[in-house]
Amino acid sequence: MHIPDGFLDTKTWVALSAVSTGFVALSVVRANRKIGEKHVPLMGIMSAFIFAAQMLNFPVAGGTSGHFMGAVLAAVLMGPFAGTLIMSIVLAVQCLMFADGGITALGANIFNMGVVGSLSGYLIYFLLSSAIKGKTGKLIGIFIASWASIVLAASACAAELALSGTIALNVALPAMAGVHMIIGIGEALITTTVLTLILAARPDLLELTKI
Amino acid sequence: MISIKELVFKYPDGHLALDGINLSVSAGESVGIIGSNGAGKSTLLLHLNGTLRPTTGTISISSLPVDDRNIRAIRRKVGMVFQDPDDQLFMPTVSEDIAFGLLNLGLPENEVKEKTDAILNRFGMSAYADKMPHHMSLGEKKKIALAGILVLEPEIIVFDEPTANLDLHSRKDFIEILKGLKQTRIIASHNLEMIARVTQRVIVINKGKIIADGPAKDIVSDTALLETNGLM
């Protein structure tokens, strides 16, 4: 889902760079206001954690494999804006070190995974876990939120490629959304298992200061 | 049992970790591998169950060459106990962790449960079945990690630094367990005292090469050899 340079036209990447810069700036302001001394190393370690967790591939049907994205997990553990920051940094470092995603497309990639993925996922989780009480609500919430975050991020990616005239929407959207509806199940199962483990081992870690 | 011929391993960055290892181990032997940090001990161990594959050279376990075709059979024969049990115990509870390998073998659930209970009982740890490994002491975690391997009934068990970081009490305890095992054992460590107590044969490696191979008591008392290889 990491768009390289050259796949988006000028109006699209410029606009998305502006939008993402806005969200990142907003997150930075919120972080500066709420971040405690203790969060200084924590936020960096969490970015490394998401990056490392993304290295664990799981098999998807047909010999292909997917990997964990982690936007919803980061948002639920650290707060939605922290999720945006963490995903932005992971994407920026992946772009620089692994040539995963382009520089001019960085804004679009941050928008898809860091903004759409993290914020929409958090919103869904928040609504569902408030509506259904207790552990069940949290687990159902994170399952649906993680699945949706993948599908929404992939759809946003398809829409951007279509707006740029690279692939027609009627091809890109069904293809991207369809594949990611399956990959999303993997994301949802993984994220739910992670939350179950944390609830059992260190439930206090769900009560960290949220940004 | 284990037969390694001219094993050379180069990491992708060009670092030559193993430089022509030849080694055979017979069934039931207990072999210590000693060498300083970075000598190539862990790299060698990871070849024994096919986690790493030779750059050149061959390895076979009970006459089966270690390759993609045999990998499942190899992993059944060779159990690995890693240095840090936190790397090995990733299931939420002790009993789930021990069941992990058994379920992967496709055993039916009642049999899995029986075997899990039996091994916990043998280690005197039945009370730990539903505990989370995360909250246990290092010595307890080490035992559970070993139990998760033993329950699979491997023919060979490979240990990487089995007593590192253990306090003396847990170390004694674990050494007794190591001595009581009947399987072929390969034990890598830089703790000479432990190696002397649990193995009959010792191999010294340095810079990816086997420098010496002989009876444990001869090697451990050969101060000149140990000193030149950074072991004293």
Place this chain on the structure above:
Amino acid sequence: MISIKELVFKYPDGHLALDGINLSVSAGESVGIIGSNGAGKSTLLLHLNGTLRPTTGTISISSLPVDDRNIRAIRRKVGMVFQDPDDQLFMPTVSEDIAFGLLNLGLPENEVKEKTDAILNRFGMSAYADKMPHHMSLGEKKKIALAGILVLEPEIIVFDEPTANLDLHSRKDFIEILKGLKQTRIIASHNLEMIARVTQRVIVINKGKIIADGPAKDIVSDTALLETNGLM
């Protein structure tokens, strides 16, 4: 120098880690703290620079009580070398890591650079200045972690398992460094041999209590004492 009176510490989960510790250490002493895993060694160390605070009891360093008002002065006086150097070397390069504490003291940049260069030179590690800790061996990381503390010129240095996981060569090297230090040293470990070589006085703790306190050679040779406290 260090004076601890009736120190009791309970973790938030209710676990009683320290149960009435009384201890005084004079300037220039080198004191070993031995005890099995979970005896309370690390908990005690974390009280010495105010990272943890007593549930009841008092601690003072050079007559300064350890409290929020004095915390900066306390941390200047007490340097801590943690067990895992990866937890301590958090800056991207060696020289930036050593500079971290100096810059926090408010020293001007040229002085920071001078001191950083001098300490690296003293450890024979000038070539490492721009290296990433990730590319270094455990022994090298341990030395850099110590350099980052020594450069702050503390009066007391606290070590948690300074030689854990080191191979014999690096261990020897580090023991020589430990012996050469002039500062008051508190060294927690369950490695009796190392403790016997680098300290004059040894304290045995078990279940949060001081069981024995005496000259190193007496304690280390008292097999009955060591055995009842899980150290042999």
Place this chain on the structure above:
Amino acid sequence: MEYHLIDTYSKRDSLLHRLDPRTKIIVFLGLIIMIVLTPPKQFITFGQYGLLILGLVILSRIQVWFYISRALLVMPFVLMIVIFVPFLKEGQTAFRIDFWFIHAQVTHEGLIVCWNALVKSVSSVLLITLLVATTPFNDILHGLTHLRIPRVLITMVSFMYRYLFVLLDETERMQHARLSRWFGGYIRRQIKVIGNMIGLLFIRSYERSERIYASMLARGFDGSIRRIDNLKFRAADAVFAAVIVALLTIIWETYNL
């Protein structure tokens, strides 16, 4: 894990290595943007960019195979486009494929989209690679600090970069341990196991961050991290930037013709 390939090159010495990271960040970013903004049919211009990149590669004195292997990293995405677009894009037929059961037409418009994506993504990867292969990551961070990237972000990246390798090693060891008791099959359980591993990795990472925080406090950490850097604009930086700007102006002039 052997993820530090890039660092092996950043400590070498060449004209490009010696430049101030700020110069390189601005010049390379500018170049990438120029290339991305160039209309796809300016074939000569792309050829000129190619020569410029080649020149920079020669200046950097890094092996060519390294570049080629890096450029291949974008291939999966490029391939996805190459497979679909030429056939699906409507427009003038360029040629037809009639092979066995495949009967498809490839359009000029489709080929242009492919070319555009391919040439730009590959050029961009080459330039990004050149930047990170000639600049230690830490210097890039110092450069970005001076270029007004918020400190929170720089600190996060700095910690991330330091501990990424530590966590990747942890992940790899867990992966080895998992595979040594893995005998195949059972996708659903495998996903659950990965979930548990990630959960454990999170708890371990959190606990590590607590230990790091304690060690920071022990050395007088008060909430802000102070750093010194040795960044200096030199004459070489000015000359380098001027030459690149001049070359770009020439390229720009020729394409306006």
